[in-house]
Amino acid sequence: MLEVKNLHVQVDDKEILKGMDITVAPGEVHSIMGPNGSGKSTLAQVLAGRETYEVTEGEITFQGKDILDLEPEERACEGIFLAFQYPVEIPGVANTYLLREALNAKREYRDEKPLKHVEFGKLAKEKMKALGIDEDLLKRSVNAGFSGGEKKRNEIFQMQILEPTLAVLDETDSGLDIDALKIVANGVNSMRDSGRSFIVITHYQRLLNYIVPDFVHVMVDGKIVRSGGKELAHELEEKGYAGF
Amino acid sequence: MAIVFDGTRESYVEGLSEFLDSGQKDAPEWVTTLRREAISGFAKLGFPTLSDEEWRFTNLEALRRGSFSIAENGISGVSRKSVNSYGFPGLDCLRLVFVNGRFASSLSDTGDAGEGILVKSLSEAISEQGDLVKDHLARYADYEKDAFISLNTSYFEDGVFVYVPDGTVFEKPVHVLHVSTDEGRPLFINPRNLIIVGQSSAAKVIEHYVSASQSVYFSNVVTEVVCGENANLEHYRLEFESQKAFNFTTLRVNQQKNSNIASHSVLRGGAIVRNNVHPVLGGEGCNSDIYGLFMSEGRQHMDNFMRVEHASPHCDSRQFYNGVLDDRSKGVFHGRILVHEGAEKTDAKQTNRNLLLSDTAQIDTKPQLEIYNDDVKCTHGATIGQMDEEALFYLCSRGIPMRKAKIIMLRAFTNETLEHMSIDPVRETLERAVMKWFEQRLENGDGR
Numbered sequence: 001m002l003e004v005k006n007l008h009v010q011v012d013d014k015e016i017l018k019g020m021d022i023t024v025a026p027g028e029v030h031s032i033m034g035p036n037g038s039g040k041s042t043l044a045q046v047l048a049g050r051e052t053y054e055v056t057e058g059e060i061t062f063q064g065k066d067i068l069d070l071e072p073e074e075r076a077c078e079g080i081f082l083a084f085q086y087p088v089e090i091p092g093v094a095n096t097y098l099l100r101e102a103l104n105a106k107r108e109y110r111d112e113k114p115l116k117h118v119e120f121g122k123l124a125k126e127k128m129k130a131l132g133i134d135e136d137l138l139k140r141s142v143n144a145g146f147s148g149g150e151k152k153r154n155e156i157f158q159m160q161i162l163e164p165t166l167a168v169l170d171e172t173d174s175g176l177d178i179d180a181l182k183i184v185a186n187g188v189n190s191m192r193d194s195g196r197s198f199i200v201i202t203h204y205q206r207l208l209n210y211i212v213p214d215f216v217h218v219m220v221d222g223k224i225v226r227s228g229g230k231e232l233a234h235e236l237e238e239k240g241y242a243g244f
Numbered sequence: 245m246a247i248v249f250d251g252t253r254e255s256y257v258e259g260l261s262e263f264l265d266s267g268q269k270d271a272p273e274w275v276t277t278l279r280r281e282a283i284s285g286f287a288k289l290g291f292p293t294l295s296d297e298e299w300r301f302t303n304l305e306a307l308r309r310g311s312f313s314i315a316e317n318g319i320s321g322v323s324r325k326s327v328n329s330y331g332f333p334g335l336d337c338l339r340l341v342f343v344n345g346r347f348a349s350s351l352s353d354t355g356d357a358g359e360g361i362l363v364k365s366l367s368e369a370i371s372e373q374g375d376l377v378k379d380h381l382a383r384y385a386d387y388e389k390d391a392f393i394s395l396n397t398s399y400f401e402d403g404v405f406v407y408v409p410d411g412t413v414f415e416k417p418v419h420v421l422h423v424s425t426d427e428g429r430p431l432f433i434n435p436r437n438l439i440i441v442g443q444s445s446a447a448k449v450i451e452h453y454v455s456a457s458q459s460v461y462f463s464n465v466v467t468e469v470v471c472g473e474n475a476n477l478e479h480y481r482l483e484f485e486s487q488k489a490f491n492f493t494t495l496r497v498n499q500q501k502n503s504n505i506a507s508h509s510v511l512r513g514g515a516i517v518r519n520n521v522h523p524v525l526g527g528e529g530c531n532s533d534i535y536g537l538f539m540s541e542g543r544q545h546m547d548n549f550m551r552v553e554h555a556s557p558h559c560d561s562r563q564f565y566n567g568v569l570d571d572r573s574k575g576v577f578h579g580r581i582l583v584h585e586g587a588e589k590t591d592a593k594q595t596n597r598n599l600l601l602s603d604t605a606q607i608d609t610k611p612q613l614e615i616y617n618d619d620v621k622c623t624h625g626a627t628i629g630q631m632d633e634e635a636l637f638y639l640c641s642r643g644i645p646m647r648k649a650k651i652i653m654l655r656a657f658t659n660e661t662l663e664h665m666s667i668d669p670v671r672e673t674l675e676r677a678v679m680k681w682f683e684q685r686l687e688n689g690d691g692r
Binding site: 048049050051052071072073075076077081082084087088089090091092093097098099101102103105106109141142158162 | 641642657
């Protein structure tokens with residue numbers, strides 16, 4: 001599904017990713033762990049198409065397609081979703097408006113008819129219930145004045161509505177209490193299936209108790225230095241990143 | 245023979261006798277006296293210059309060099325159909341139309357306003373309700389201190405007169421449409437409006453300025469408002485003048501005890517625009533909400549000059565002004581809050597936010613608090629920025645095309661002010677006009 005080969009990325013002439021490789025097959029959950037500043041979030045932003053990050057070398061193919069020349073909205077419509085580490089507050093734009101526009105942009109991309117207000121409302125209510133999100137949140141401005149937990153849950157809610165093929169969760173667990181963490185994990189687990197993949201970026205092993213990965217990668221200084229199964233996460237929890 | 249002003253102070257001073265002889269022969273003596281007093285005010289003041297503190301960001305050289313004349317062709321060139329095109333679909337209202345500052349009764353629908361309510365042209369009111377008009381006209385807008393008010397008071401021909409007696413809620417909004425036309429030479433137009441809302445009464449007035457052509461003219465508007473005790477007024481000033489016009493406006497509000505006003509300004513036209521909003525909160529417990537949205541492109545210059553005067557205790561005022569500036573246009577926000585001695589428990593807030601769509605657009609924003617009292621709460625804040633890249637990326641990352649994402653962001657920004665308008669058909673019409681403008685702005689490419 002996703003192949004990243006020898007990816008080099010610069011920001012303001014500073015190289016952050018220094019030859020990153022990762023291959024994700026359909027249905028797999030990969031976790032990327034690593035110390036602060038290792039380039040985890042850079043990878044997430046680059047996958048979503050952030051322009052401030054300059055790809056100087058390497059390739060990214062998604063479902064057999066080179067996506068480096070695609071705009072962020074095209075990547076989203078192709079099926080990539082990024083749950084932001086710091087979801088952006090957009091005062092004056094209602095959550096429900098953003099979601100309906102996003103969903104219908106995606107449907108238009110696939111030559112499908114736009115969803116009617118009523119149909120969208122029904123879909124949104126179903127998903128919100130499962131995530132324990134108050135319906136009031138739909139009417140509120142996107143992330144504006146949300147608590148940290150509400151912001152992260154809102155990201156998962158958006159993911160559920162948009163049903164991506166590949167979801168990248170960038171430190172979705174940071175700052176969450178245990179109840180919110182469980183809700184977020186349930187939201188992810190309920191979407192796991194043989195056609196959908198996840199990249200779960202985290203600093204802590206805690207989240208992986210709830211979202212059990214197929215593979216764990218350790219990222220240090222812009223590359224993956226070790227890969228293994230879920231047991232690698234436990235090893236990291238005990239020994240830390242000092243050994244890498 | 246047309247009365248022509250060559251731009252010099254003398255020409256405006258000396259032109260008055262000709263003006264009085266040509267069209268004002270039947271005017272009451274007190275009006276003529278008022279005009280003479282006002283022009284002597286202008287004779288002392290002249291047009292302000294950049295060295296004038298209140299005008300340091302707005303250069304009037306082009307106005308001083310311009311030659312303007314009084315309109316003489318009447319209402320020809322303006323049809324009912326074109327007037328209808330400036331309407332607000334779905335709005336049930338009274339409509340008064342003025343062409344180049346003169347009342348066009350054949351294009352107006354004054355209908356039946358209701359018991360005791362007067363909605364008519366100011367010139368009619370001067371002859372029919374002379375005493376009432378005399379009690380208020382030029383009592384608030386100071387022609388001794390402001391050159392543009394002096395000129396307007398000297399040369400006004402007409403405008404709207406609204407009078408709502410005590411204890412009357414006037415439900416129907418009044419749409420006051422001022423249309424300017426091209427007479428082949430630049431015109432000097434002085435609309436003058438007077439709105440009186442009695443005790444515990446309410447009214448909604450929409451002043452709307454449009455141009456039938458993209459010609460050069462000098463439009464100089466003065467509106468005086470009296471908002472009686474416990475009265476409520478919602479006032480709109482929608483400025484869609486020619487892109488080549490010089491446009492100066494003063495809204496002077498006299499608020500009495502426990503009165504409430506909401507003022508909405510939307511500026512879109514004009515080459516050089518100055519919009520003065522000056523409420524005086526003159527009794528205890530007044531509230532003033534002042535909203536503004538200005539949008540400029542090309543080389544437009546828009547100067548928003550607020551003077552919110554707290555003259556009594558326990559009054560609240562809120563200013564929310566948003567600007568969107570493109571190309572090489574310039575904006576000014578001058579937000580003055582003046583709290584008089586004795587006006588304790590004043591609560592005044594001011595916010596000015598500006599969005600620059602190009603690298604060459606420019607905004608000067610200047611809060612000015614003048615407080616002669618200890619027991620007050622005054623806050624102000626200003627922001628200037630480009631469109632939030634992070635937010636655009638966030639929207640795009642959800643599949644929304646960049647162009648659409650920008651429109652969503654701009655809409656959110658402009659709605660911060662428009663959403664406070666209580667007349668839905670007006671708000672919706674403006675939202676459409678704003679959207680149309682944005683779409684033109686983003687026309688090239690995919691919006692990146």
